Amino acid sequence: MKKRLALSWSGGKDGCLALDVLIKQGMEIACLVTTVPEEIGRTFGHGEKLEMLKLQSEALGIPVHFISCTFENYTESFVHSLKEYKEKYKLTGIAYGDLYLDGHRDWGEKVAAEAELEAVYPLWMEEKDALNALETFIHSGYKATVIRVRDDLLDESWLGRQLDDSFLHDIKNQNLCPMGESGEYHTFVYDGPLFNQKILLDAPDIIELETTKKLEFKKYQLQDKNSRSVPD
Structure with a gap:
Protein backbone atom coordinates (compact mmCIF):
# COMPACT_ATOMS: atom_id res chain seq x y z
CA MET A 1 0.00 0.00 0.00
CA LYS A 2 1.27 3.45 -0.90
CA LYS A 3 2.29 5.48 2.13
CA ARG A 4 0.00 8.43 2.80
CA LEU A 5 1.60 11.04 5.01
CA ALA A 6 1.07 14.29 6.83
CA LEU A 7 4.15 16.52 6.72
CA SER A 8 5.20 18.75 9.60
CA TRP A 9 5.53 22.12 7.90
CA SER A 10 7.09 25.43 8.96
CA GLY A 11 7.31 27.04 5.53
CA GLY A 12 11.09 26.81 5.37
CA LYS A 13 13.74 24.98 3.40
CA ASP A 14 13.90 21.81 5.53
CA GLY A 15 10.21 21.00 5.20
CA CYS A 16 10.26 21.86 1.51
CA LEU A 17 13.28 19.64 0.87
CA ALA A 18 11.58 16.83 2.81
CA LEU A 19 8.46 17.28 0.66
CA ASP A 20 10.52 17.08 -2.52
CA VAL A 21 12.34 13.92 -1.39
CA LEU A 22 9.15 12.19 -0.26
CA ILE A 23 7.32 12.84 -3.52
CA GLU A 38 -2.24 30.58 21.32
CA GLU A 39 0.27 32.72 23.23
CA ILE A 40 1.75 34.11 20.00
CA GLY A 41 -0.92 33.49 17.35
CA ARG A 42 1.78 32.63 14.81
CA THR A 43 3.55 29.50 13.74
CA PHE A 44 5.82 27.88 16.31
CA GLY A 45 9.54 28.44 15.73
CA HIS A 46 9.42 30.66 12.65
CA GLY A 47 6.80 33.05 14.08
CA GLU A 48 5.22 33.34 10.65
CA LYS A 49 1.80 34.75 9.83
CA LEU A 50 -0.74 32.07 8.97
CA GLU A 51 -1.60 33.82 5.71
CA MET A 52 1.92 33.13 4.45
CA LEU A 53 1.57 29.38 4.94
CA LYS A 54 -1.86 29.44 3.36
CA LEU A 55 -0.27 30.90 0.24
CA GLN A 56 2.28 28.08 0.20
CA SER A 57 -0.53 25.55 0.61
CA GLU A 58 -2.42 27.00 -2.33
CA ALA A 59 0.70 27.24 -4.48
CA LEU A 60 1.57 23.60 -3.75
CA GLY A 61 -1.98 22.29 -3.99
CA ILE A 62 -1.69 20.58 -0.59
CA PRO A 63 -4.05 21.48 2.29
CA VAL A 64 -2.45 22.96 5.41
CA HIS A 65 -3.85 22.53 8.91
CA PHE A 66 -3.00 24.69 11.91
CA ILE A 67 -2.84 22.93 15.27
CA SER A 68 -3.95 25.37 17.96
CA CYS A 69 -2.17 24.74 21.25
CA THR A 70 -0.58 26.34 24.28
CA PHE A 71 3.01 25.89 25.37
CA GLU A 72 1.74 23.72 28.22
CA ASN A 73 -0.39 21.34 26.12
CA TYR A 74 1.74 21.43 22.95
CA THR A 75 2.35 17.68 22.68
CA GLU A 76 -1.16 16.71 23.76
CA SER A 77 -2.72 18.98 21.13
CA PHE A 78 -0.39 17.68 18.43
CA VAL A 79 -1.29 14.06 19.14
CA HIS A 80 -5.01 14.82 19.32
CA SER A 81 -4.93 16.60 15.96
CA LEU A 82 -2.85 13.85 14.35
CA LYS A 83 -5.50 11.32 15.30
CA GLU A 84 -8.14 13.48 13.60
CA TYR A 85 -6.07 13.88 10.43
CA LYS A 86 -5.33 10.17 10.45
CA GLU A 87 -9.05 9.44 10.13
CA LYS A 88 -9.77 12.27 7.71
CA TYR A 89 -6.95 11.50 5.28
CA LYS A 90 -6.40 7.78 5.99
CA LEU A 91 -2.83 8.52 6.98
CA THR A 92 -0.19 5.86 7.45
CA GLY A 93 2.44 8.20 8.89
CA ILE A 94 3.76 11.65 9.59
CA ALA A 95 7.00 13.01 8.12
CA TYR A 96 9.38 15.54 9.64
CA GLY A 97 12.13 17.66 8.13
CA ASP A 98 14.54 17.26 11.06
CA LEU A 99 18.16 16.58 10.18
CA TYR A 100 20.18 15.25 13.11
CA LEU A 101 18.99 16.46 16.53
CA ASP A 102 18.13 13.31 18.50
CA GLY A 103 15.84 15.17 20.90
CA HIS A 104 13.66 16.37 18.03
CA ARG A 105 13.46 12.87 16.58
CA ASP A 106 12.63 11.32 19.95
CA TRP A 107 9.70 13.74 20.32
CA GLU A 118 4.77 5.78 11.34
CA ALA A 119 7.36 8.52 11.90
CA VAL A 120 9.25 9.28 8.67
CA TYR A 121 12.50 11.26 8.51
CA PRO A 122 13.51 11.58 4.85
CA LEU A 123 16.39 13.99 5.50
CA TRP A 124 17.98 12.28 8.53
CA MET A 125 21.77 12.56 8.38
CA GLU A 126 24.92 13.08 10.41
CA GLU A 127 25.70 16.62 11.52
CA LYS A 128 28.77 16.73 9.27
CA ASP A 129 26.52 16.37 6.21
CA ALA A 130 24.50 19.55 6.87
CA LEU A 131 26.54 21.65 4.44
CA ASN A 132 25.86 19.13 1.67
CA ALA A 133 22.15 19.33 2.49
CA LEU A 134 22.19 23.11 2.10
CA GLU A 135 23.97 22.78 -1.23
CA THR A 136 21.36 20.24 -2.34
CA PHE A 137 18.56 22.68 -1.51
CA ILE A 138 20.27 25.60 -3.25
CA HIS A 139 20.62 23.59 -6.46
CA SER A 140 17.16 22.00 -6.24
CA GLY A 141 15.30 24.79 -8.04
CA TYR A 142 13.47 25.98 -4.91
CA LYS A 143 13.69 29.63 -3.89
CA ALA A 144 13.90 30.72 -0.27
CA THR A 145 14.72 33.87 1.65
CA VAL A 146 16.03 34.29 5.20
CA ILE A 147 13.24 35.61 7.43
CA ARG A 148 14.61 35.23 10.96
CA VAL A 149 18.03 35.22 12.66
CA ARG A 150 19.31 34.75 16.17
CA ASP A 151 20.81 37.97 17.52
CA ASP A 152 23.74 36.19 19.17
CA LEU A 153 24.84 34.51 15.93
CA LEU A 154 23.84 36.53 12.86
CA ASP A 155 23.19 40.23 12.37
CA GLU A 156 20.25 41.71 10.49
CA SER A 157 22.22 41.96 7.23
CA TRP A 158 21.40 38.28 6.74
CA LEU A 159 17.66 39.00 6.68
CA GLY A 160 16.24 38.93 3.17
CA ARG A 161 19.19 37.05 1.73
CA GLN A 162 18.38 34.44 -0.88
CA LEU A 163 19.62 30.90 -0.45
CA ASP A 164 22.08 30.79 -3.32
CA ASP A 165 25.77 30.07 -3.91
CA SER A 166 26.74 33.38 -2.32
CA PHE A 167 24.80 32.47 0.81
CA LEU A 168 26.42 29.03 0.83
CA HIS A 169 29.87 30.58 0.64
CA ASP A 170 29.21 32.99 3.50
CA ILE A 171 27.31 30.71 5.88
CA LYS A 172 29.96 27.99 5.87
CA ASN A 173 32.40 30.54 7.28
CA GLN A 174 30.15 31.12 10.30
CA ASN A 175 30.52 29.12 13.51
CA LEU A 176 27.07 27.53 13.29
CA CYS A 177 25.14 24.79 11.54
CA PRO A 178 24.94 25.76 7.84
CA MET A 179 21.34 24.49 7.75
CA GLY A 180 20.38 26.40 10.91
CA GLU A 181 19.26 23.19 12.60
CA SER A 182 19.32 24.78 16.06
CA GLY A 183 17.33 27.83 14.97
CA GLU A 184 20.32 29.95 13.97
CA TYR A 185 18.23 31.20 11.05
CA HIS A 186 14.87 30.46 9.44
CA THR A 187 13.69 30.70 5.85
CA PHE A 188 10.53 31.02 3.78
CA VAL A 189 10.21 29.13 0.49
CA TYR A 190 8.32 31.05 -2.19
CA ASP A 191 8.86 29.12 -5.43
CA GLY A 192 10.18 25.88 -6.86
CA PRO A 193 9.46 22.77 -8.94
CA LEU A 194 6.41 21.68 -6.91
CA PHE A 195 4.91 25.18 -6.78
CA ASN A 196 2.09 25.71 -9.26
CA GLN A 197 2.36 29.44 -8.57
CA LYS A 198 5.08 31.51 -6.97
CA ILE A 199 4.67 33.83 -4.01
CA LEU A 200 5.60 37.48 -4.44
CA LEU A 201 7.03 39.10 -1.30
CA ASP A 202 7.33 42.86 -0.94
CA ALA A 203 7.52 45.77 1.53
CA PRO A 204 9.59 44.07 4.24
CA ASP A 205 10.00 45.43 7.77
CA ILE A 206 12.44 44.21 10.41
CA ILE A 207 10.82 43.29 13.71
CA GLU A 208 12.95 42.96 16.85
CA LEU A 209 11.89 40.09 19.11
CA GLU A 210 13.34 38.89 22.41
CA THR A 211 16.37 37.03 21.04
CA THR A 212 15.84 37.22 17.29
CA LYS A 213 15.13 39.60 14.45
CA LYS A 214 12.35 38.80 11.96
CA LEU A 215 11.68 39.97 8.43
CA GLU A 216 7.99 40.78 8.10
CA PHE A 217 6.48 41.22 4.64
CA LYS A 218 3.52 43.61 4.44
CA LYS A 219 2.66 42.62 0.87
CA TYR A 220 2.43 39.10 -0.45
CA GLN A 221 0.39 37.36 -3.11
CA LEU A 222 0.38 34.46 -5.51
CA GLN A 223 1.53 35.02 -9.06
CA ASP A 224 1.12 32.89 -12.14
CA LYS A 225 4.58 31.79 -13.24
CA ASN A 226 4.06 33.34 -16.65
CA SER A 227 3.00 36.69 -15.21
CA ARG A 228 5.20 39.67 -14.30
CA SER A 229 2.79 41.55 -12.03
CA VAL A 230 3.90 42.94 -8.67
CA PRO A 231 2.07 42.96 -5.31
CA ASP A 232 -0.61 45.62 -4.96
Missing part, protein backbone atom coordinates in the same frame (compact mmCIF):
# COMPACT_ATOMS: atom_id res chain seq x y z
CA LYS A 24 10.31 11.61 -5.51
CA GLN A 25 10.20 8.44 -3.39
CA GLY A 26 6.59 7.90 -4.42
CA MET A 27 4.96 8.96 -1.14
CA GLU A 28 1.60 10.71 -1.12
CA ILE A 29 1.52 13.89 0.97
CA ALA A 30 -2.08 14.30 2.08
CA CYS A 31 -1.66 17.45 4.14
CA LEU A 32 0.74 19.85 5.81
CA VAL A 33 0.51 20.48 9.56
CA THR A 34 1.96 23.24 11.73
CA THR A 35 1.47 24.29 15.33
CA VAL A 36 0.18 27.70 16.34
CA PRO A 37 0.61 28.44 20.06
CA GLY A 108 8.46 13.16 16.76
CA GLU A 109 8.56 9.40 17.12
CA LYS A 110 6.77 9.62 20.46
CA VAL A 111 3.82 11.63 19.15
CA ALA A 112 3.59 9.49 16.00
CA ALA A 113 3.46 6.34 18.12
CA GLU A 114 0.72 7.81 20.32
CA ALA A 115 -1.31 8.53 17.18
CA GLU A 116 -0.47 5.03 15.86
CA LEU A 117 1.35 6.43 12.84
